[in-house]
Each structure stands twice: as structure tokens, then as C-alpha cells.
Amino acid sequence: MAIKFGTDGWRGIIGDDFVFANVEIVTQSIADYMMEKDIAGRGVVLAHDTRFMTERFADLVASVFLANHIKVYRPQGPVPTPLAAFSVRELGSGGAVMLTASHNPYQYNGIKYIPEYGGPAFVKITSRIEELIDKNMERAGSKGIKKVDPSLSKDMVVEIDTRSSYVEHLHQIIDFDKIGQAGLKVVLDPMYGAGGELMALALQEAGVDFCCIHDHRDVLFGGGLPDPSEQNLGDLKVKMKEVGADIGVSLDGDGDRFGVIDSRGVYLKPNELIALFLYYLTAIKGFKKGKAVRTVATTHFIDAIAQGQGIQVEETPVGFKYICEKMLEDGVIIGGEESGGLSVQGHIPEKDGILADLLAIEVTAEFRQPLSWLLNKLYLKYGHFYNQRLDIEVSQERKRFLLKRLRTHAPKSCLGLPVVKITDLDGLKIELEGGHWFLIRPSGTEPLVRAYVEARDKGLLGRLKDYTLDIVLKY
CATH class of the missing domain: 3.30.310.50 (Alpha-D-phosphohexomutase, C-terminal domain)
Known part of the structure; x- marks a missing residue:
């Protein structure tokens, strides 16, 4: 069975194609790539979300890296993808391996390689890893993939905790004081995923009055999808009404996508929020140096607001890796895609649902109005999309x-x-x-x-x- 990287890593059904043998092969191929590029000496961050048996798979990944004499930096417990990407930059590692299937059903797991720049792997990188996978398939059949028990190489496995550094970094982008002073009530729904603890830490830092639903680990994701689209956020709407919340925010299974509901019970689509955020960043926060980047499938509402603010828009193929590429090359104020991926100037070149949710809370704090109120104001100015x-x-x-x-x-x-x-x-x-x-x-x-x-x-x-x-x- 061929192992191929899609728009955001390799994913498969646990017990079918996502099995120990294939995970060994993919890990060895990533190790080979890192050695080819002479970045293996910088070590690798190894992280995982909340899926079934994911710790066991992570142990196996660690054992393959250790057999290749690659130091492993490992957070304790599940962490979201944005924190794994941030950790790469914070530690100066040669990359990260994130075990996640993002918003896919509970039957799936996956491996995402985040290179040394802290964003999604470019096509040329995943294509090379796929070539190495083909070679290692043959090698595994004859000799097997070498592994080392992590418990026997404790000096090569370093426990890390970069959560506080990540929240401190967010202070450069998010106005925590404005959020805290607004006196908002917030409901958080991390959808049983890996982003809840970090998002809660950020809300505590801002002094927000908040409560959570679905914030414990459930490998079945409550029998639903860990996808923060409108049809999956009924419980969030109910809880918001119960506590009289000003805003409800949600995250997908690995915390890189976002979902937002305002105090009127209106779900704002990613297309709407990215455009709204662009307006807020440029018109209110004064971000003027750079451009907006969106995928070919994302709304032209962004273009209308960009034109009104005197900035350019660049279009990319679908996939956040293409937005990442632009963020690394040029000054980008905001990069977004209609499927719920977003990052902004000064942040990691990886989609981050925690950042997006905090930005939605900050906009609410700025205007002291539901987000749909501001959206309608923008529609009156720029027309509907x-x-x-x-x-x-x-x-x-x-x-x-x-x-x-x-x-x-x-x-x-x-x-x-x-x-x-x-x-x-x-x-x-x-x-x-x-x-x-x-x-x-x-x-x-x-x-x-x-x-x-x-x-x-x-x-x-x-x-x-x-x-x-x-x-x-x-x-």
C-alpha cells in the first residue's frame, strides 16, 4: 500500500494502514530527510493530540529517531499543532513530528512533519520524504527498521514545556489587557481535542471569565467530528445561552482550526472572520506593511477590504503550506483559507486556531458588540459576498x-x-x-x-x- 502525504501530512485508519510498521517507515524516512539536509543534529520535537493509542505511536516514533541518534524533545501529554510548530522555532530544532489527524473522524490518525521553519512542509519536502518511504518499504521488508527503547536513552529524550513561552509570544499580537478589561463572558469548546488546555491558559492570562465544555479527553470525540463547523457546535450554542456568554470559541482536534459564535447565536464562517480580522488588523490595529494572502478557494470579500485599506492581495493554491511559503518570503499581514486556517504577521507560519479565537475575542472586546454587528457594517460598506x-x-x-x-x-x-x-x-x-x-x-x-x-x-x-x-x- 502506497503512503502519500496529502495537503497536510499522511493520514490513515488506525489498524488498517495507520499501523506500527507503517509509522516506523514514515518516521525513518523523515529521519533520513533530516540527515540529508544536515538538520538532524538540532533534534526533533515529538508531539501528539488526544487520539486513540497516540502515546504508543509516539513512543515508537521516538524509538526510531533515537536509533538514528536524533535527540527527541517531547512535551508531556497532548498538545496542539500550533504549539508543536512554535516549539520548533523556540528550541531551534530541525523540525517536529506531530501525530494527528486534525478534524478527521476518530478512526483516523496521521503524521505531520513540520520542518525547521515552523510551518507546513512544502511539496518538494513531502515529495522527497515519499521517495524515501518507497526505499524504506524495501528496507523494512528485508532488514526491518532499527529502533532503540526510549527508556534506555534518557539523555537523548528531553522533556519540554513551551506553553508559557507561547502565551508570552501571543502578547506581541493579541491585546490581553483589552480583552481582560472588557469583562466578557466566554465559553470554550475544544471538542475533546488537544488545544483546550493551552487556550484556557491564554484566557486565564487575559483574566477572562470563561467556562468550558468538551474539555476532557475522549478518543471518540463524543461520537462526532472534532471539526468546529456550524453543524457540530450545537452544544456550544446551548451553553452560551445558559451562561449569557458574549462569545463562544471552539477548536478542532489538534487546535489549528477555529469556530466562533457571537452573542446573537450567529456562527461566523472562516471566510467572514478572515475578512473581518483583516479589517480589524489594518483599520484598528494599524497593520499596513504587507499584504493579505488567501487561497484560490477563499472569499473575495478579503480583496474588497484590502482594496479599501490600500493593501495588495495574493492568491495561492489550496493548502496552508502555500500561504506559509508567502509568509516566509514576504511581509504578510494575514494569511487565510476558507477551511479555517489562519495566521498573522509576527506569528508562526502555521495555521493557529488558538490565535484566531483570541483575535475574535479581542475584536468583540474592542467594539463591545456581537461580531455579526461588525460584519453587517462591513457588508454595508463593501457589499455582500x-x-x-x-x-x-x-x-x-x-x-x-x-x-x-x-x-x-x-x-x-x-x-x-x-x-x-x-x-x-x-x-x-x-x-x-x-x-x-x-x-x-x-x-x-x-x-x-x-x-x-x-x-x-x-x-x-x-x-x-x-x-x-x-x-x-x-x-
Whole structure:
């Protein structure tokens, strides 16, 4: 069975493809990559979330690194991905291995390699690791992967705790005093994941009156998904109403994605929050040096606000690694993607749900109003942006044919509106006169086409969805 890295690491079903033997092979391949790049001597951070048997898998990962004479820096207990990425920079390590399947169902686990720059691995890095995996598959079949018992190499395993340093770092970005002085009531839902303890520590630092739900470990995630999208946050809404909260915030299983509900019970989509945060950072906090970076699937609401604030916008393929690349190269005020990934200037180049949730609380403290109030103010100024994502099942053959057909026979008009721009940065994006657009992007791993549509008029959104669906299935 081939082991491939997706947009954010390798993931598999526990007991099926995510098994000890494969974890050994992937770990050895990461160790080989680190030795190739001469960064193995800096050691590796080894972290994990709250999933089933994840400590056992982490012990195995440690044993492979130790057999390669690579020092292991290990937090005690589950930690979120943003803290693992921060720890890489804080310690100057050669990278981190994070055992997580993020917001996937409880049956899954995964391995994410975070290189020495503290963000997602670029394609060239994961491609090289995949090549090494193929070689180590053969090696494992004949000789096996060498391991060393961590208990016999205690001098090479260093216990770390970077939580306080992470919160101290956040003071450079988040106004803790403003949050504390606002007297807000906050409800936190970490969804049984790894981010709850660190988020609670940050809220305590700010002096916030808060309470938590789903903040204990449950490897089944309460029977649901550790995904902070609206359909999974019903319990958060109930608790907010019960305590009269000003805002409710949530995190996914490894704390790198966010979900926010305001005091009116309104769930704000990541598309809306990223645009709102851009406005707040530029108009209120005075961030002016740099640009906004968004993926090709993310709302153009960001572009409208950026134009109003006199800053540029750059578009990337889907995946936070592409935003990370821009954050390392250029001055970026905010980088975000519609799936709930966000980071800002001065922070790690990795998506961070804890940062995003704190930023949402700070905006609420600034205006002393629900976030939907500010959002509506922005809509009055810049106009509305209605958007939706569609996951459409198609055959692999249809998937291969579709983009080829669209690239050679792209429509010149849609719904009576002329096409003004076609982009093939990632899939095919067709922009129409009036600021409407749709993106067709086949999945790299599943028999799916993901379609994203955005319209400036609510009535047009439904027609654009139908049109896009017809193209995917019939064009």
C-alpha cells in the first residue's frame, strides 16, 4: 500500500494502514530527510493530540529517531499543532513530528512533519520524504527498521514545556489587557481535542471569565467530528445561552482550526472572520506593511477590504503550506483559507486556531458588540459576498476528463454574464463580471470534485451553484 502525504501530512485508519510498521517507515524516512539536509543534529520535537493509542505511536516514533541518534524533545501529554510548530522555532530544532489527524473522524490518525521553519512542509519536502518511504518499504521488508527503547536513552529524550513561552509570544499580537478589561463572558469548546488546555491558559492570562465544555479527553470525540463547523457546535450554542456568554470559541482536534459564535447565536464562517480580522488588523490595529494572502478557494470579500485599506492581495493554491511559503518570503499581514486556517504577521507560519479565537475575542472586546454587528457594517460598506462549497461525487474517469475539457473549452459567459478571468492555479477558477466566481477543483485522493461558488447577490448564488453542478456532471 502506497503512503502519500496529502495537503497536510499522511493520514490513515488506525489498524488498517495507520499501523506500527507503517509509522516506523514514515518516521525513518523523515529521519533520513533530516540527515540529508544536515538538520538532524538540532533534534526533533515529538508531539501528539488526544487520539486513540497516540502515546504508543509516539513512543515508537521516538524509538526510531533515537536509533538514528536524533535527540527527541517531547512535551508531556497532548498538545496542539500550533504549539508543536512554535516549539520548533523556540528550541531551534530541525523540525517536529506531530501525530494527528486534525478534524478527521476518530478512526483516523496521521503524521505531520513540520520542518525547521515552523510551518507546513512544502511539496518538494513531502515529495522527497515519499521517495524515501518507497526505499524504506524495501528496507523494512528485508532488514526491518532499527529502533532503540526510549527508556534506555534518557539523555537523548528531553522533556519540554513551551506553553508559557507561547502565551508570552501571543502578547506581541493579541491585546490581553483589552480583552481582560472588557469583562466578557466566554465559553470554550475544544471538542475533546488537544488545544483546550493551552487556550484556557491564554484566557486565564487575559483574566477572562470563561467556562468550558468538551474539555476532557475522549478518543471518540463524543461520537462526532472534532471539526468546529456550524453543524457540530450545537452544544456550544446551548451553553452560551445558559451562561449569557458574549462569545463562544471552539477548536478542532489538534487546535489549528477555529469556530466562533457571537452573542446573537450567529456562527461566523472562516471566510467572514478572515475578512473581518483583516479589517480589524489594518483599520484598528494599524497593520499596513504587507499584504493579505488567501487561497484560490477563499472569499473575495478579503480583496474588497484590502482594496479599501490600500493593501495588495495574493492568491495561492489550496493548502496552508502555500500561504506559509508567502509568509516566509514576504511581509504578510494575514494569511487565510476558507477551511479555517489562519495566521498573522509576527506569528508562526502555521495555521493557529488558538490565535484566531483570541483575535475574535479581542475584536468583540474592542467594539463591545456581537461580531455579526461588525460584519453587517462591513457588508454595508463593501457589499455582500455569499459563498458555498460543494463536494460532488464523480468517477475517476470523469474527474480526469473534466479539467481537460474545461481548459480547452472554457465557457465565455455564464448565466448571461461574461467571463472576465480564468485561472488554473489549482483546478479551474472562472470569474464573472460583477464579482461572482466559481472554482472547480478535483480531489487528489478521492472520487470527488470540490466546487466553490461565490456571488454578490443571494439569489444568484443558487443559480450559480446549479450551473456549477451541471458543469461538473454534464459538461
